[in-house]
Amino acid sequence: MTTTRASSVPTWMSMTRGRFVVEVKEFTRTREQMVFIFFFPMMLLLLFGSVFGGQEIADGVSFAQYFLPGMIASGILNTGFQSLAISIAIDRDSDALKRVHATPLPATAFFAAKVTQVLAVSVVQIAALVAIGVALYDAELPTGSGWWTFTWVFLLGTAASTTLGIAMSSLLRNAKAASAILTPLVLFLQFTSGVFLVYTQIPTFLQHVAAVFPLKWLAQGMRSVFLPESFEAAEASGSWQHPATAIVLALWMVLGLIVSVRTFRWTRHDDN
């Protein structure tokens, strides 16, 4: 075999970029990911919007408008948490992670590529959701400081979701259990966190349960971006609670990070 000298020595950046391309291909070429993670929030937005769209929740806010930020929030959770936890668990079970670990790809580059892929998918997903909301349900694009709020809620929400997704992938003993455990968990959060149902209309004790988890705060943060300021008074606490949102999401991110670092493994649990 003849020698082919590569023109460049691989760097952390070039390896991360290369891995990012692989991750995007893996995501977009997997039908389950595209249907249940990428298109699902859009399908739900269209479904709920056409069924309940006209109903008014409060002073000029329709259910469809209320539903848009909720779907954006759960899209972030789906893509970061659910999709990542399941795909990493499958990759661990099938030794795909072990294969990655056998190459010179640094672990930090691997995770950077995963997180970047989640960010990229989420941005496209949110853009599509907003486009549907604007085109069909009179949703309005944020203005001025709204974009700043959107940016930090989005980034902090994605950070918390991805670290928790990686942490969860290690806690799940095998890939078969992954979707069976995570799907009802995410559904429960969606029903109690102001996504499928209006948050103020569910029983108070369920509100308290949901307030422990990130989705409630993510959805509320997105409502503060996409709903008129007048709606703030209709929130459970009468406020958008931005500082509390930042704190809760940051705490979950730190918890996810600690568990991830302590429990992540490249090989199966029975493989030691």
Place this chain on the structure above:
Amino acid sequence: MTEPAITIAGLHKHYGDLHAVDGLDLEIPRGEVFALLGPNGAGKSTTVEILEGFRKRTAGDVSVLGVDPHHATKQWRSRVGIMLQGTAERGSLTASEALRYAASLYTSPRGVDEMLEAVGLTEKAGSKPATLSGGQRRRLDVALALIGRPEMVFLDEPTTGFDPEARRQFWTLIESVRGDGTTILLTTHYLDEADHLADRIGIIAAGRMVALDTPAGLRARAADARVTWTEDGVTRTEETATPTAFLRELLARTPEEIAGLEVVHPSLEDVYLRLIGDAANVSAGEDATQEGSA
């Protein structure tokens, strides 16, 4: 000569009471093709996975290219090519995409197209793992292990499940790599594969090395012929390097017809089976002793 590619001293790996690797010593010089041969569960893969840096060992010293694989660095990973035992059926990348990505991780990789040709997958360059046959997937695995131009290659049961034709092709492929000084450690439970490919063969059974020799050396152990006959109603056996002389003597002292007379030259396979059989008996005997003392 430089330091050996692999040094193993007193390697143990225990899973509770099970001693998967039970005191292994081995040195593999650079450029050698070494076959670790043994039945399923003998400890081949456990040993190789310790050398690959995937498993922790219970005791002993291990060095691969001068590095303890338990503390593998990315720099070390770039010098080592690994083909795992299982094969990936999932995956969304085509054969050429997977190779191109893998090549991008190394400083002086082999060419993607040459690699595809070397493993006979040029026609399948645009195919995903799901549409490749088991043998084709395995050949893609070999290509992925070799693309980074590694100094040391681990091939864990590379041809299990192959048909004879595919195994022949695989052997040709490995022979083309051995020329450029790459050290290869392969595990197999096919005697003919080890015989065909390896410079040296280590036969492992019950976690221990029961023989370590060149293929020719192992074959020489098969030189003794076994003479079997029945005398006074008892079946007797004599193993001898000079069966003709022994027969002459036997015929001279036995005027009548000899019942059940047989001269057998054991094959390499007989040598192998006897070696792993002895090891199984030894460990069974030890178990009995342990139980007795418990």
